[in-house]
Amino acid sequence: MAGTTITGVGSGFDTQAIVKSLVDAERAPKQAQINLQSQKATTQLSSIGKIQAALDAFRGALTSMGTDSSFSGLTGTSSDEKVATMTANQGAANGSFSLIVNQLAMPSKLSTASYAGGQSTVVNSTDKATTLTITQSGKKFDLKVPAGATLQQVRDSINSTFGTSGLSANILTDSNGSRLILTSTKGGVGSDLTLSGNSGIDTGYKVVDVPQNAKYTIDNIAAESTSNSISDAVSGVSIKLLTVSPLTTPSDANSTTRTALTISVSTSTTALKSGVKGFVDTYNALLKAMNAETKVTKDAAGNSIAATLTGDATMRTLQSAIRNEFNALSGNGTFKSLAQFGVTSDQDTGALSIDAKRWDKAVLTNAADITSIFSGKTGMLARMTAATDVYAKPSTGILATRTASLSESLKDLIKDQTSLDERITTMQDSLTRKYTAMDTLVAQLRQQSSSILGTLSAISNSKNSDN
Template identity: 75%
Template sequence: MASTTVSGVGSGIDTSGIITSLVNAEKAPKQLQINTQSQKATTQLSSIGKIQAALDAFRGALKTQGTDNSFSGLVGTSSDEKVATMTAGAGASNGSFSLVVSQLAQPSKLSSANFAGGASSVINKGSTATTLTISQSGKNFDVSVAPGATLQQVRDSINSQFGTAGLSANILTDSNGSRLILTSTNGGVGTDLTLSGNSGVDTGYKVVNPPQNAKYTIDGIAAESKTNNITEAVSGVSIKLLTVSPPVDKATPNILTALTISVSTSTTALKSGVKGFVDTYNALLKAMTSETAVTKSAAGDPVAATLTGDSTLRTLQSAIRNEFNKMSGNGALKSLAQFGVETDQTTGLLSIDDKQWDNAMKTNAADLSSIFTGKDGLLARLTTATDAYAKPTTGILATRSTSLSDSLKDLAKQQSALDQRIDAYQTTLTNKYAAMDTLVAQLRQQSSNVLGTLNALNNQKNN
């Protein structure tokens, strides 16, 4: 007979092994159910999260492409980028303009009196706080100067309190000491900075730069701006002034050289915009495919992905493809396929046929913009088609993620309840087998005593 482990001292029976087997048999079915459901919910939640992130990125790109002039093909150029640069945005149209810059805008800048002790000079030597008031355009900015505060600490207080309000403080140090330099990021005439108060910093300050407007002419029309970034002079065009235009020659220093700013259609820019859309579309499609495609194992057996056959993903993919395949626009060419945007029949991924693209650009470049833009354009339609899936809390994907998360929480509660029930069951079995072992031990002892008495009586009879 095979040997056994004796855990019952009285009975000699392996009660521990019996208890373990009974407990495992009681726990196994429910534990298997919890493990299976938990693994399924966890993997689905992860996959839904990946799809939702990819969809958010796709919709974000659609929004950007709809507002950054991606499909107008318009580019802005400057004949002298040392003087001014320009970019074409929404609302721009083809054209060129003559620009002369006679003055740049500059902000107000002040310098305090010199402090011989440098940046560590004590500004407030008294026992109570003083105040430095900075005024600009009818607004006062009060800086409290604590007893013992240094020039450096005053600078830090200005920057921390009023940096977002357009004020910037620095310290300029030379062999004579240090000065507080106060500058405004809000430039233009009427934005003069002034100092007042009883801090001592306001005493003896001087104006380094008075604020001034930028002055320029466009096609001979004079204009001014409080900043060097011009956004309203030409519709849809942003101009950045960098320096004053150079003179035509030394003999006539007051006659400045005009530069040309122009907006023109660029097929390269158009292709870049379409490629951006293609890349964005492909990224979303790859994310969905990775969670739904059936692959093969090393043995050649089919392996389903987490969301293979999932109806939600099938509907989303169908909604996107339907909008992509629709005709749109108000030109002769009304589909991306006519511009050489091809769909791989196996993967569904998009690519651009360069030859067909070049041929379409020669005669129909203007048709491309209306395919993408406008309230009925591809960008707007794709956004609308995915709205129901992408809403942060009430969308189809968000609702499903919430449901899966709730399922995992419920499974965690079931696991806790199962553990408690099994612990109680094991305790009950342990107590019962312990009582049985004690009873068997007692019976064996009584049996031994009876046998001992009978043996003694038998021995007396024999004698």
């Protein structure tokens, strides 16, 4: 605020202190209101933001659990992980299969002619840009080769421009010089790379590797794949081929028979417990975040301290919605709740825990019921997701709406603060002028009074001298 020092020389009063007192008295009630409302809105905005983030993480975890095999209890194994590995996904079922890998999928690989000057050789000595065209499966990738570009710069440009398309380039250097080696992450028959254009880099290139399909048999049924990662051969099973299967009799030069490995899908109570523990940890993380913003705590003296959202109706209904879905029965098995598997909640915090003894006993006979409890349209995952939808929607959810409302309140409070500052500045300036004028007037009156008193004194002295 602007201000003028008031000395009070004329009146003898401390007019500056008077103005300050009047201004402070006018500002105090409204300023206290703005400060209180701003602090409340800011802390609530922070608390709701934390809960929103925790709820988003919780719902994201529910989605992941619903799309993988977290609650199937199935695990995949390979009898020879040097040849192939496998994982059991959603949709997998118990079973074992015989696998023989006869050939791995290979990508296309090309080599340019050798440049005696090494990787710093200028491959475009003209004063104009040229074009190197890389073609794969009918799709062309045109690379601009600027004037003065070196082999290294071309290599870097290919990787930065077409790396996301699966193309990559390296430089191989030997006693004859350096050459560009071009390959692709896409393999299989028909994915051949070719070079063309007017850059000259395509002149004299050679095919290093011809692309080929992976060839394998599962239970003596022959199959091929353009990739070494196979997800469509066995339902719910992902297989990664690493090398060809070893020969049955490697000492026999004429032998072509290869040794089969076994890939198996089986129920694992350890895997099942790991999936349930993952849910428990995710659930507890959300409750912990909510409790931190809603629970009443005690200070060192034993006094109760309310959290920012203590007693908040929205938080109560959100917690209730989640707990209700946890306690609800679901599935079509004998056991229809996690409590029957020894998963219980703390009466104070609501946090879940697994009773190891009750779990081990229940899972021996009813392991399959776990999948039924969690999965499907009426399973716990789907119900918890649906129950929290109204709170978590990005722009129209309850938490998002409250966040927007609090943000608007803070903007309004900023406007209120500006208005208050302007009003107080105007008031101070007005009071300053008034007290300055008063002080000036008092000074003038004192001057006039002194003058009159002086005149009267002179007249009185004159009369006395005449007598």
